[in-house]
Amino acid sequence: MAHLALSIARGWARMPVALRIAVIYLVARLITTAFFLVAASLSTAFSRFGADAGLVDFVLGWDAQWYWLVAESGYPSELPLTDSGQVAENPWAFMPVFAYAAKTIGFVVGSWGGGALVLSFVAGYLACLALHRLLRERIGASAALWAVVFFAAGPLAAMFQVGYAETLFLLLLFLALDATVRRRYAWLYLLIPVMAFTRPGILAFALFLGLHGLVRWFRRRDEPLAGREIAHIVALGALATATGFAWQVIAGIVTGDPGAYLATELAWRRHWIAGGVEGFVPFEGWVQASQFWFAQWGLMSWAGPVVLALLVAGAGAVLLFSPQVRAIGTDLRLWSASYLLYLLAVFFPQSSTFRLLLPLSPLWGAVAVPRSRRWRIGILVLCLVGQWLWIYPMYALGNTFWQVP
Structure with missing residues (x-):
C-alpha cells in the first residue's frame, strides 16, 4: 500500500x-x-x-x-x-x-x-x-x-x-x-476593453493601475521606471477609466436618458430600501445595508455603520500587516484594496455579496501559504x-x- x-x-x-x-x-x-x-x-x-x-x-x-x-x-x-x-x-x-x-x-x-x-x-x-x-x-x-x-x-x-x-x-x-x-503592459490594451464590457469592475482596475504607478514611482531607485512604462501606465489608467464609464454613456445614447444605467442598477436596490432610492450616492449603499440588516436581525440599526467601519479597518489591517497576505506581493494587495474600495463605493450588499467578492480570488494564495x-x-x-x-x-x-x- x-x-x-x-x-x-x-x-x-x-x-x-x-x-x-x-x-x-x-x-x-x-x-x-x-x-x-x-x-x-x-x-x-x-x-x-x-x-x-x-x-x-x-x-x-x-x-x-x-x-x-x-x-x-x-x-x-x-x-x-x-x-x-x-x-x-x-x-x-x-x-x-x-x-x-x-x-x-x-x-x-x-x-x-x-x-x-x-x-x-x-x-x-x-x-x-x-x-x-x-x-x-x-x-x-x-x-x-x-x-x-x-x-x-x-x-x-x-x-x-x-x-x-x-x-x-x-x-x-x-x-x-x-x-x-x-510589466507586460501592452497586453492590457487588449484585455481592459474586453473586461470593461464583460462585468462591472474595470474602474477598480483603473484605481489599481494608479496605485501601481505610484508605487513604481516611489520605488524607481530599486526598480528602474522607464519613460515608456510611465506612458503605458498613464494611458492604460485613462483607458480603464474611459471604458469604465463607457457603458453608462452607451446606455444614455441608446435610451435618450443620461442616467439610464444608474437608474437600472438602482431598480434592484429599491427592493431592499423602504421608501425607495432617489439616486446614487457613492458609499451610501453599505451604510444603508448595514442599517437594514441589523434591523432585520433585531439589532440596533445604528450599530450597523459602526460594525462596517470596524470591518473595513480590519480588512485594511490584514492587507497591510498580515505576513501571509504580504507574501502574494504588493501588486495583488493593491488590487485587493482597490476592488474592496470599489465595492464600498458602488455596491449595496445583499445576497449576491459573496459572488461579488470573487475578484479577490488571488487572496487564496495567502490562505495557501501555511504549509x-x-x-x-x-x-x-x-x-x-x-x-x-x-x-x-x-x-x-x-x-x-x-x-x-
Missing part, C-alpha cells in the same frame, strides 16, 4: 502542471455537479425552480436569464417603467461580452444555455491556469497549486457551471494582473461545506428575497 501511494505521488509530481490543474478542476466540477443534483432533488414547488428542477434549470437560472435575453433581444431603446413610474429592472444592467460569446458558442453546441455552460466551464479552467501562473513565483508552485484547489472548490464554485459572466471576467482579470506584475497539511485539508473541507451552504439556499430553496446568487 505504501509503495502504491509512493508511485501515485511520483506520477502526480511528474505530470505537467496544466494536467494536474485539469484533474483538480474536473474533480471539483464533479463535486459541484453532485451538490447540484442533491439540490435539484430537494427543490420543491415553493422554489424558483419548481419540484422537478434539473441541472439545465440551474445553468439558466437567475442572472443567466438576463444574459440570454440580451443575446436574443439586445438592449431596449426605451427603459421599462414600474407602475409608480420608476425605471424597472432591465437588460442594461448586464454587459454584452458574455451574452454574445455564449450565443456564438451556442451556434456550435445547439443552444445558448449550452454555449453559456461551455464558456463558463472552459473559462474557469483557464482561470485556474492563470491564477497558478500569477501566484507561483510569489508563494511557490506547491502553495500556488493549493490556491487553485481552494479556488476551484471554493464556496462560489457553482459559478464555473452556470450562465454567469464571473469566470470569464476572472480569467481576463488574472491575465491582466499577471501582465501588470510582469501545514492539516491546515490545507481543513480549508478545503470548509470550502466544500461553504459551497453546499451556498448552493442549497440559492438553488434548492430560492424562494425569498435574500436567496439570489
Whole structure:
C-alpha cells in the first residue's frame, strides 16, 4: 500500500502542471455537479425552480436569464417603467461580452444555455491556469497549486457551471494582473476593453493601475521606471477609466436618458430600501445595508455603520500587516484594496455579496501559504461545506428575497 501511494505521488509530481490543474478542476466540477443534483432533488414547488428542477434549470437560472435575453433581444431603446413610474429592472444592467460569446458558442453546441455552460466551464479552467501562473513565483508552485484547489472548490464554485459572466471576467482579470506584475503592459490594451464590457469592475482596475504607478514611482531607485512604462501606465489608467464609464454613456445614447444605467442598477436596490432610492450616492449603499440588516436581525440599526467601519479597518489591517497576505506581493494587495474600495463605493450588499467578492480570488494564495497539511485539508473541507451552504439556499430553496446568487 505504501509503495502504491509512493508511485501515485511520483506520477502526480511528474505530470505537467496544466494536467494536474485539469484533474483538480474536473474533480471539483464533479463535486459541484453532485451538490447540484442533491439540490435539484430537494427543490420543491415553493422554489424558483419548481419540484422537478434539473441541472439545465440551474445553468439558466437567475442572472443567466438576463444574459440570454440580451443575446436574443439586445438592449431596449426605451427603459421599462414600474407602475409608480420608476425605471424597472432591465437588460442594461448586464454587459454584452458574455451574452454574445455564449450565443456564438451556442451556434456550435445547439443552444445558448449550452454555449453559456461551455464558456463558463472552459473559462474557469483557464482561470485556474492563470491564477497558478500569477501566484507561483510569489508563494511557490506547491502553495500556488493549493490556491487553485481552494479556488476551484471554493464556496462560489457553482459559478464555473452556470450562465454567469464571473469566470470569464476572472480569467481576463488574472491575465491582466499577471501582465501588470510582469510589466507586460501592452497586453492590457487588449484585455481592459474586453473586461470593461464583460462585468462591472474595470474602474477598480483603473484605481489599481494608479496605485501601481505610484508605487513604481516611489520605488524607481530599486526598480528602474522607464519613460515608456510611465506612458503605458498613464494611458492604460485613462483607458480603464474611459471604458469604465463607457457603458453608462452607451446606455444614455441608446435610451435618450443620461442616467439610464444608474437608474437600472438602482431598480434592484429599491427592493431592499423602504421608501425607495432617489439616486446614487457613492458609499451610501453599505451604510444603508448595514442599517437594514441589523434591523432585520433585531439589532440596533445604528450599530450597523459602526460594525462596517470596524470591518473595513480590519480588512485594511490584514492587507497591510498580515505576513501571509504580504507574501502574494504588493501588486495583488493593491488590487485587493482597490476592488474592496470599489465595492464600498458602488455596491449595496445583499445576497449576491459573496459572488461579488470573487475578484479577490488571488487572496487564496495567502490562505495557501501555511504549509501545514492539516491546515490545507481543513480549508478545503470548509470550502466544500461553504459551497453546499451556498448552493442549497440559492438553488434548492430560492424562494425569498435574500436567496439570489
